[in-house]
Amino acid sequence: MSEEEFKAAVQEGNLKAAASIAQQLMKSPSLFEIAVIGESGSGKSSFVNAFRGLADDDIGAAKVGMVETTEWSIVYSHPEYSNVFLWDLPGIGTPNFQSVEHKRTDTYLSGYDFFLIVTATRFRKIHANLARKIQENAKKFYFVRSKVDQDLGAEKRKPNYSEARTLWQIRENCQAHLQKAGVNDPQVFLLSNWESNKYDFPLLKESLDKELRHAMLQKLLDISCWTLQEKKTAMQKTTWKPATLSGGPGAIPLPGLSLVADMAVLMDCMRDYCKDFGLNSDSLSALAEQVGKREEDLKAVIRSPLATEITIDLVLKLLEKCVGKGVTYLTYFAWSVPVVGSLFSGHVSFGTTVFMLDNFISDLAEDAQRVLVKALEGEEKKSKQHHQEINLSVMHEKKPQPIHLSWRQV
Incomplete structure (x- = not known):
């Protein structure tokens, strides 16, 4: 099934065939590029590996380390969709991120369809500024708060510890800082790069899957409109x-x-x-x-x-x-x-x-x-x-x- 076949069905007035083709195409989204962006040490590369179902030392995994290891934007394939790619970008604030290529923010952002803004601590003004710039370019994004397992480990030593309450407090704190910085209705996902089946990791994958399918649907509706x-x-x-x-x-x-x-x-x-x-x-x-x-x-x-x-x-x-x-x-x-x-x-x-x-x-x-x-x-x-x-x-x-x-x- 192809977009050309969808267009031909619409042109012929065969809406049943058009719908059938669209249903098949939605199972395999077209080209979609996701930028993973954050400060050095935020766990961007480990997140990319966890998302792809790889350990940090597996063949083909993104390079990770105690110092900045992502010198240039590196692309990785999505684990399920052949036309979807994740871009591991240099850390915000590093010389490579501030290179000539990255100073032209509008041009830079236009090269990606979606953004995942990652931090290992609370979100700060630098993240909010980036989010607003993304919004100005009519793009969408999620905030990813990594390493919550470390926060939970520290809280466990306290009396009356509650994992649910601690996660709620972290989420509320993240959203409050972002809203104060001018980001409207921020979507925050809490996760651990070492436990991809816990916390918000499954919801993040599900939500991103919905974004991919929705983008494909919107593209098909644009095609039908012009046809x-x-x-x-x-x-x-x-x-x-x-x-x-x-x-x-x-x-x-x-x-x-x-x-x-x-x-x-x-x-x-x-x-x-x-x-x-x-x-x-x-x-x-x-x-x-x-x-x-x-x-x-x-x-x-x-x-x-x-x-x-x-x-x-x-x-x-x-x-x-x-x-x-x-x-x-x-x-x-x-x-x-x-x-x-x-x-x-x-x-x-x-x-x-x-x-x-x-x-x-x-x-x-x-x-x-x-x-x-x-x-x-x-x-x-x-x-x-x-x-x-x-x-x-x-x-x-x-x-x-x-x-x-x-x-x-x-």
Whole structure:
């Protein structure tokens, strides 16, 4: 399965196939680069090893030591995903971190998709400044408080020792310092590099897995958005054909309007458009079965009419909504397509019909994107449970026309 296959399925209006491909792609995220950053001695390299399931002395493990051992940024593969990499960066404040490459912070940060800011003690202003810079670059990050096993070992000598209470105090202290330094809602994970099955290590892996899958989902939704916009533009270039047919011998005058149209031609055309975008009942039923959702829930996000809801009355109301706008549109159309435009320059019918169909196609493109968003919603959480909710937004291009022809408003 590939992103090109996903794009082709969206282009064909096969939303079931698109969802199926997306589900497979989410199991193997595309290129994603994670920067592990922190002060020298914070346990960055040991963290990278523990995350990858390696001991510090294993072959292929990151070099660790009592002094700064990471002189340059070194990349390591993710233990589960072939396209995901962890970058062990030189320690904050070391000469290598302050080299020419690292002084241009914006350019430097843009090279990574996600950040893990590691410290072995409390988080300080230097960490908060880095976090704010990451946020300014529209990137995400987690704070990792390593070596909590050492803190717990020291606390065990005290009377009334409680591991849960001690961990809570460490977490509260970290979050308080970060918030005081201006970091909003910091996510802090407490862990030991020597016990990767304890404390917050499992939750960190689970949360990062969710971030990877979410990033893949967002990428696919971006692809579907642009694919649908391209499809919309291509289809709008052909609306003059059904507009011409609707004004042919079978056309009838519409009561109260200075135009004529063949309702049967327009209804068949609009129903075909619904099918082309995968918004007919059969396609939606197949999609619902593929993603394990109710068909009614998918239909609930659709704002344009389904194929079965396209009636003479609805088409008439949409045309009524477009009268006047069609004249302006026809002027542009006659200029851009002079051969066809000149044939109808004296008829409001043609411009109105083209304008209505163009708006209908635009609405369908947005609806197809909404349906895909709804269908794939939560896919990144199916294999891993997490406490946070995902907020998916629909990307859509604003139409240049001055009105929006939502069928529920006519």
